[in-house]
Amino acid sequence: MVCGESLYPPKQLLTFFCQQLQAKLYLSIIDDVIDSMRELFLDEGLEDRVLDDLRHLWESKMMQSKAMEDFRQNNINSSNFVLQLPASYNQSDQELTGDPILLETYRLTSKTSSFFTLATFSLPAALAYPVQIPAGVTLQTASGQLYKVNVPVVVTQAPAGQQPVSHPTQKVTERREAPASHPAAVQPHPILPHEVEPSSLPASSVTQPKTSLAPSQESCLPQLSPEPEGTLAETELSPQPEPVNLSMTQLVPLQLQLSERCHGLTVNFLLAFPAKLDLDYSYSVLSDIVQLDGPADNSDLEEGDGVPLEENDFLGIINAEAIKALQEGNGSSDGNSISSSSDSEGADDLADVEEEDPLNSGDDVIEQDIPDLFDTDNVIVCQYDKIHRSKNRWKFHLKDGVMCYRGRDYVFSKAVGEAEW
Amino acid sequence: MDSSDEALDIIVTNVVATFRTRCHLNLRTIALEGTNVIYKPEVGKVLMKLRKPKITASIWSSGKIICTGATSEDEAKLGARRLARCLQKLGFKVRFSAFRVVNVLAVCSMPFGVHLIDFTKNNRPIASYEPELHPAATYRIKHLKATIQVFSTGSITVTGPNVQNVATAVEQVYPLLFECQKPLCK
Numbered sequence: 197m198v199c200g201e202s203l204y205p206p207k208q209l210l211t212f213f214c215q216q217l218q219a220k221l222y223l224s225i226i227d228d229v230i231d232s233m234r235e236l237f238l239d240e241g242l243e244d245r246v247l248d249d250l251r252h253l254w255e256s257k258m259m260q261s262k263a264m265e266d267f268r269q270n271n272i273n274s275s276n277f278v279l280q281l282p283a284s285y286n287q288s289d290q291e292l293t294g295d296p297i298l299l300e301t302y303r304l305t306s307k308t309s310s311f312f313t314l315a316t317f318s319l320p321a322a323l324a325y326p327v328q329i330p331a332g333v334t335l336q337t338a339s340g341q342l343y344k345v346n347v348p349v350v351v352t353q354a355p356a357g358q359q360p361v362s363h364p365t366q367k368v369t370e371r372r373e374a375p376a377s378h379p380a381a382v383q384p385h386p387i388l389p390h391e392v393e394p395s396s397l398p399a400s401s402v403t404q405p406k407t408s409l410a411p412s413q414e415s416c417l418p419q420l421s422p423e424p425e426g427t428l429a430e431t432e433l434s435p436q437p438e439p440v441n442l443s444m445t446q447l448v449p450l451q452l453q454l455s456e457r458c459h460g461l462t463v464n465f466l467l468a469f470p471a472k473l474d475l476d477y478s479y480s481v482l483s484d485i486v487q488l489d490g491p492a493d494n495s496d497l498e499e500g501d502g503v504p505l506e507e508n509d510f511l512g513i514i515n516a517e518a519i520k521a522l523q524e525g526n527g528s529s530d531g532n533s534i535s536s537s538s539d540s541e542g543a544d545d546l547a548d549v550e551e552e553d554p555l556n557s558g559d560d561v562i563e564q565d566i567p568d569l570f571d572t573d574n575v576i577v578c579q580y581d582k583i584h585r586s587k588n589r590w591k592f593h594l595k596d597g598v599m600c601y602r603g604r605d606y607v608f609s610k611a612v613g614e615a616e617w
Numbered sequence: 618m619d620s621s622d623e624a625l626d627i628i629v630t631n632v633v634a635t636f637r638t639r640c641h642l643n644l645r646t647i648a649l650e651g652t653n654v655i656y657k658p659e660v661g662k663v664l665m666k667l668r669k670p671k672i673t674a675s676i677w678s679s680g681k682i683i684c685t686g687a688t689s690e691d692e693a694k695l696g697a698r699r700l701a702r703c704l705q706k707l708g709f710k711v712r713f714s715a716f717r718v719v720n721v722l723a724v725c726s727m728p729f730g731v732h733l734i735d736f737t738k739n740n741r742p743i744a745s746y747e748p749e750l751h752p753a754a755t756y757r758i759k760h761l762k763a764t765i766q767v768f769s770t771g772s773i774t775v776t777g778p779n780v781q782n783v784a785t786a787v788e789q790v791y792p793l794l795f796e797c798q799k800p801l802c803k
Binding site: 585588617 | 653655666
């Protein structure tokens with residue numbers, strides 16, 4: 197194919213994927229624990245309700261502290277996506293011509309069973325946009341619907357807070373009927389006025405396994421942004437209307453706006469990767485995701501992860517910041533020395549340097565501990581495979597752990613690191 | 618003429634010192650609660666590294682501690698005391714006693730190369746040279762208890778019980794080296 201770029205999905209997607217996995221992992225841990233506790237609780241005479249309360253409390257705390265997407269609750273802000281084809285994508289271009297099969301697929305408007313993709317991603321609510329989605333990716337929403345990306349698209353985020361629930365319903369429904377019959381029809385749809393990224397009509401058919409469109413799931417439905425003149429940031433769109441085959445199911449908490457520049461194409465958003473990836477990232481930080489607190493209670497997190505700290509035998513607790521702290525902290529703590537009290541041998545300061553210890557309980561000897569050594573928030577709780585040191589260079593081979601870094605949790609089965617002391 | 622005081626830089630690279638805490642030390646406690654410690658249970662000691670005087674100390678449960686890595690005797694003493702202080706804070710009744718510098722390692726560079734064979738021949742019993750074993754000639758000064766290793770490039774390393782001895786040893790050996798010098802090939 198054309199692409200000179202790597203066939204791997206861009207980093208953001210991997211990140212999202214991992215986050216999604218991690219969220220699932222944590223929730224499954226919670227489930228496990230709660231379930232296994234159920235009997236015990238009952239034996240103790242506590243009501244089931246108590247257990248459920250505990251569970252909710254736990255979940256909510258966890259969700260809060262990690263700013264995870266929370267697809268069970270509704271209050272995560274829904275994001276509007278705009279899916280755009282990257283500028284360089286050209287219908288007339290190579291990738292399709294070179295691949296008639298793909299072309300065919302593109303033309304398909306109805307869902308086929310070609311769901312099988314190389315990659316499946318979920319787009320969590322807390323997504324940082326815009327995101328480039330290469331072709332050949334399956335997007336899966338939190339609720340399980342699949343969107344297959346045939347054509348590399350850029351998902352950007354319209355200003356948060358848009359909740360055009362009603363519109364999309366209608367549009368979607370009407371489009372759903374449209375799909376097969378209007379492959380080439382132009383269906384402009386009124387765009388939400390406050391769309392940041394105007395886009396032309398998508399000729400995308402998003403097909404999913406489920407076809408329930410009911411906005412019952414609170415999140416917004418994907419919408420089409422109809423501005424025909426879409427001047428996307430990256431793409432210059434041709435105003436030509438594209439066939440819109442849009443059968444969308446709602447993405448729980450997402451709103452999808454499909455805009456696409458392809459002419460006469462219907463895009464199936466489920467694919468294997470062939471197309472050229474246009475990787476222009478304008479990756480914006482998750483600034484609008486409310487993060488209620490930083491690292492919060494490490495204790496909560498660790499409980500949630502089921503890794504008790506007391507077992508020291510096989511757990512190594514490593515503090516990344518401690519290393520930094522150590523490096524700077526040293527100079528400062530000297531000199532505050534100790535007129536401090538601990539004075540057991542104070543008496544012997546006099547003569548006998550040889551025999552008796554003029555330790556003076558620290559009058560002469562300066563403290564150099566760094567008080568907040570383990571007070572930092574970046575913690576890794578894990579098991580170690582191998583820890584190696586050469587002079588002051590340390591190498592770590594870790595396994596099966598959780599790292600809390602800058603307030604976010606990262607779960608790993610293997611981690612390799614290096615540090616200087 | 619051959620004044621060995623002429624700007625020969627003797628650089629002390631390592632000072633090894635020992636001291637005792639006069640109390641039994643629980644290595645496991647130190648390993649668990651101490652900062653910057655490496656536990657070596659197979660050997661039966663704990664390494665504790667200090668940053669400020671860059672020092673590594675081997676701590677045994679008997680209370681004997683060996684401090685290495687300092688660049689001067691004073692630094693070694695300071696580091697040792699700091700270390701004892703650390704142990705004291707961990708809860709042990711540490712008394713700083715029997716501090717003594719065991720070994721000082723220094724390097725020095727002659728402005729000329731040395732012909733090792735000649736040097737060894739001239740100083741027969743005191744100097745020994747086995748090129749198959751080690752590329753340097755070894756010169757031991759008994760009364761100073763110092764050992765000097767001479768390389769053909771003119772660099773020498775000196776080890777002795779204290780800094781003063783080391784300096785004296787360099788001064789003593791300088792004229793001998795001067796005799797057997799060879800121009801360094803550049």
